[in-house]
Amino acid sequence: MQVPLLDLKRQYQTIKSEVDAAIAEVVETQYFKLGPNVAKFEEQVAEYSGTKRAVGVASGTDALLLALMAHGVGEGSEVITTPYTFFATGGSISRSGAKPVFVDIDPATYNLDPGKIEAAITDRTKAIMPVHLYGQCADMDPINEIAKKHGLIVIEDAAQAIGSEYKGRRAGSLGDIGCFSFFPSKNLGGYGDGGMITTQSDEIADLLISLREHGQTEMYHHWTIGMNSRLDAIQAAVLMVKLRHLDDWSNGRSANADYYSGRFEGTTIGSPHRMAECRHIYNQYMISVSARDALREHLKEKGIGCALYYPKPLHLQECFKDLGYSEGDCPVSERASRETLSIPIFSLLTDEEKDYVASSVLEFVAA
Numbered sequence: 001m002q003v004p005l006l007d008l009k010r011q012y013q014t015i016k017s018e019v020d021a022a023i024a025e026v027v028e029t030q031y032f033k034l035g036p037n038v039a040k041f042e043e044q045v046a047e048y049s050g051t052k053r054a055v056g057v058a059s060g061t062d063a064l065l066l067a068l069m070a071h072g073v074g075e076g077s078e079v080i081t082t083p084y085t086f087f088a089t090g091g092s093i094s095r096s097g098a099k100p101v102f103v104d105i106d107p108a109t110y111n112l113d114p115g116k117i118e119a120a121i122t123d124r125t126k127a128i129m130p131v132h133l134y135g136q137c138a139d140m141d142p143i144n145e146i147a148k149k150h151g152l153i154v155i156e157d158a159a160q161a162i163g164s165e166y167k168g169r170r171a172g173s174l175g176d177i178g179c180f181s182f183f184p185s186k187n188l189g190g191y192g193d194g195g196m197i198t199t200q201s202d203e204i205a206d207l208l209i210s211l212r213e214h215g216q217t218e219m220y221h222h223w224t225i226g227m228n229s230r231l232d233a234i235q236a237a238v239l240m241v242k243l244r245h246l247d248d249w250s251n252g253r254s255a256n257a258d259y260y261s262g263r264f265e266g267t268t269i270g271s272p273h274r275m276a277e278c279r280h281i282y283n284q285y286m287i288s289v290s291a292r293d294a295l296r297e298h299l300k301e302k303g304i305g306c307a308l309y310y311p312k313p314l315h316l317q318e319c320f321k322d323l324g325y326s327e328g329d330c331p332v333s334e335r336a337s338r339e340t341l342s343i344p345i346f347s348l349l350t351d352e353e354k355d356y357v358a359s360s361v362l363e364f365v366a367a
Contacts, residue, residue, distance in 0.1 A: 003344050003353045005305030006185055010348045011249075015241055022237040033230050041236040042196070044243055045180070049162070049172035051198040053205035056231030057212050060159040060181020063195035064092035066229060067177045068127070070207050071153045073098050077126035081157075082112045083313040083325075084333035085131045089157050090314040098126065099323070102315040104330040108273040110134065110286070110340075113332070114142035121146075127153040132161035132171050134309075135187070135253075135283035136275065140166050140174045147175075155179065159195075162188050163250050165279035172198035182239055187253070187283050188246050194235040252347025253282040256354060260285060260343070263358040268365055270339070284309060285345035287361065292339045295364050299343070302360045307342045 012019065026037060038056045046054035057063050073079060075097035081089055083102040093100040103120050106113045112130045128147055130138035140154075147154045154175030158164075161171040162180050172178030182194035199205050210217055215226030257280070261271040270288030274280045286309065289295050299306045313333040315325035327334065343357055 001353070001356050002303040003305060003349075003357055005307055005342065005344050006346050007348065008184060008189070011346070014348070015245060018241045019238055022241050023234055026234045026237050029233075032233050035233050037233040037236040037240070038231050041231075041240050041243075044240060045162075045196050046198060048170070048243065049178065049198050050170045051173045051178070052200045053198070053202060055197045055199075055205055055208040055212065056236065057195045057197060057208075058229040058231060059193040060179060060183060060195040061088040061092060062212075062227070062229040063159075063179035063181070063197045064088060064129075064155070064157060065095055066208055066211050066227070067155050067179050067197055068092060068096040068098065069211055069226075070204050071127065071155070071177070073126045073153070076124060078122060078124040079127045079129050079155075080117055080120050080125060081129040082131050082133075082333070083315040083330050084110060084310060084336055085133060085157070085314065086159065086310065087314065087317070088159070089129060089131055090317075090320065093129065094320075099124075100314070100320070101125070102313075102323075102325065102330060102333075104332045105336065106139070107332050107336075109136060109139070109275060110336055111136065111138040112143070114139050114146065117143065117146050118150075121150055121152075125150065125152060127155055129155045129157055130175070131157040131159075132164055134272070134286055135161050135164050135281035136272070137161060137164050137166035137171055137174065137278055139275070144175065153177070159183075160186065160283035161281060162186070163246055163279070164281045166275075167277045173200070176201075177204065182235065187250055187281055188239060188242055190235040191238050192232070192235060194231050194239065195229075196231070249347040250281040253285075253345050254280065256345050256347065256349055257282045257285050259354055260287075260345075260358055263362065267362065269361060282345050284342040286340045286342055288336070288339040289341070289365065290339060292341050295361070296341055298364045299341075299357075299360060302356075304357055304360055305344055309340065309342055311337055313337050
């Protein structure tokens, strides 16, 4: 049996008529950049996330960079974040001119460990950037308390977490500003790149609208240097269709996660930890085993899609060597990079496919 890690063709067939009609409507208007579709989608994301405003941009990476720019984070600043994340988290900080400061993660959730943040704060620290990794929010109450105590901005990297909840509040509404990605593999994925920034501040939202179009206030009048980062109208149209189905898909992923966790209970397989009072949307379902690379090969031989997230933490990446980190500085992140593996979790998995995946993993650990 072949089981893909993600099957977007299968998803498309369930919404084909809606998506095709939405795209055709955009083509008829010939309005491809920003415009009414983007404005409407921004309103929908703001409402869905529990924020006052949302601003569409070209990618999740741009969302992070623009969020930093809008809060004056740049040369001479430091931003505390996690090394166990997609590269854009640390890369956006460096691109802003600031210095990423890496703090280790909680071993249960893989998210930034609040207990390690305060020791990393200096007089140059400007912001904390927690990542809601794999679809579960970071432990935001203590993070926000630390930020408030030291006068810091909290920028949520919620690229993998749209719809996830922390104590009744949605990702993107938990800090000063939230950043989402609509990369095709995300729970809410477009047909190309796209991103969104959420905020409770009209002032910040208006600033972001200017920054995403080269810092202009009106055509050809630029008060500052921004960037070209506009959300495409076709992406907004597709994403509005998908947003109507998002909670059903997320609930399906959660049900699949419960199935796997039940099958793996009592074994040596580490299953995802779901925090109390939180909604985990399982952008990925990560298991951990000491012989991760051998398990990966075993699943490949079985025809099962799987992936490494992330095989080398950011503090050990070549491009960050000048920051002075070395192996052993973030031991929990380093262990997670060696032992974690993503297995298929998308909502349209069949019962037969789930059983085959779980049985194949259990077969490996029993050998």
